[in-house]
Amino acid sequence: MNEFPSKSHHHIGTLHESSFHSALKKWYSESEDRIEVPVDNFLIDLVRDGLLIEIQTSNFASIRKKLEKLIQNHRVRLVYPIIQDRWIVSVDTHSENIIRKRLSPKHCSYLDIFNELIRIPNMISNPNFTIELLLIQVEEIRKNDGKGTRRRAGWTIQDRKLVNILARKLFYTPNDFLILKPTDLRVPFTNLELAHSLKKSLKLAQKMSYCLRKMGVLKVVGKKGKTFLFDYK
Numbered sequence: 001m002n003e004f005p006s007k008s009h010h011h012i013g014t015l016h017e018s019s020f021h022s023a024l025k026k027w028y029s030e031s032e033d034r035i036e037v038p039v040d041n042f043l044i045d046l047v048r049d050g051l052l053i054e055i056q057t058s059n060f061a062s063i064r065k066k067l068e069k070l071i072q073n074h075r076v077r078l079v080y081p082i083i084q085d086r087w088i089v090s091v092d093t094h095s096e097n098i099i100r101k102r103l104s105p106k107h108c109s110y111l112d113i114f115n116e117l118i119r120i121p122n123m124i125s126n127p128n129f130t131i132e133l134l135l136i137q138v139e140e141i142r143k144n145d146g147k148g149t150r151r152r153a154g155w156t157i158q159d160r161k162l163v164n165i166l167a168r169k170l171f172y173t174p175n176d177f178l179i180l181k182p183t184d185l186r187v188p189f190t191n192l193e194l195a196h197s198l199k200k201s202l203k204l205a206q207k208m209s210y211c212l213r214k215m216g217v218l219k220v221v222g223k224k225g226k227t228f229l230f231d232y233k
Contacts, residue, residue: 020160021057024081024134027165028055039074042066055079060119067120071128078131080116082108084166085137090155093143101139110135110169111180111200114207121214124174132170137163174215178232180208188221188229 025045029035034047046053052074056063063078070076086104091097110133123129141159171177182197189197195205209230212218222229 020138020162021055023162024055024057024079027162028053028079040070042070044070050075052076053079055081057081060116064120067123067129071123071126075128076130078129079134080113080131081134081136081165082110082112083138084108084135087137087139087163089139089141091141091143091158093145099144104140111198111204111208114204114211117211118207121211124171124177124211124215130170130172132168134168135166137166139163174212174217177212177215178217181232187231189231190224190227190229192227194230 025035029046030048032048033053035045037044037047039047039052044052045055052070054063054067054076056078057080060078067076067078084107086106087101088104089101090099092099113131113133117124117131124131139161140157141161142155143158144154145156182194185194185197191205191209192202194209195202198205198208209218209228213220213230217233218230219233220228221231
């Protein structure tokens with residue numbers, strides 16, 4: 001696994017979701033990259049010396065078929081941003097004044113990739129496929145227009161602003177993902193023990209163990225009661 005320092009861009013303007021994607025593409029691109037290139041009836045975000053780069057800001061289900069076809073004949077890198085810090089900026093719909101700004105208590109990490117990776121775990125073993133994760137900070141602009149979900153009490157997400165990119169990690173092979181395993185976890189282990197060691201939810205631990213099994217780096221070695229026991233291959 002390679003780890004790189006973040007670039008020097010510290011502030012990119014106020015963005016809608018499609019512009020959020022564009023800002024990430026602008027940050028990620030290098031001077032010699034070709035942008036929006038048609039390849040095999042698909043439009044590719046960036047092409048760099050034969051490497052096809054796709055920046056995905058939504059779930060992996062929507063891009064799975066595209067990736068499956070492209071990796072048959074091309075080297076493909078999927079770039080995915082994970083929001084480590086999110087500032088929620090509440091704006092009044094009528095006055096456009098900021099009512100409040102607060103830091104969300106939810107802080108994601110590289111581990112949260114398994115929420116999406118569960119949709120394409122078999123693809124990781126393909127030598128034509130790599131994933132790069134970006135840890136980012138954003139401001140999320142919300143307005144009280146009454147059109148939002150009940151969970152947000154009617155507030156609608158209007159914009160996202162990319163504030164900073166903190167770090168990045170590149171994953172080439174299934175074994176690279178083992179760097180995300182907890183160092184204090186004794187083997188064999190259950191999903192519940194994995195969750196406690198990660199300090200994450202049981203649901204995420206289950207997704208992680210599922211993905212690692214599909215990648216071929218984790219195996220079931222027995223049971224503890226009715227619960228599977230896992231060990232690394």
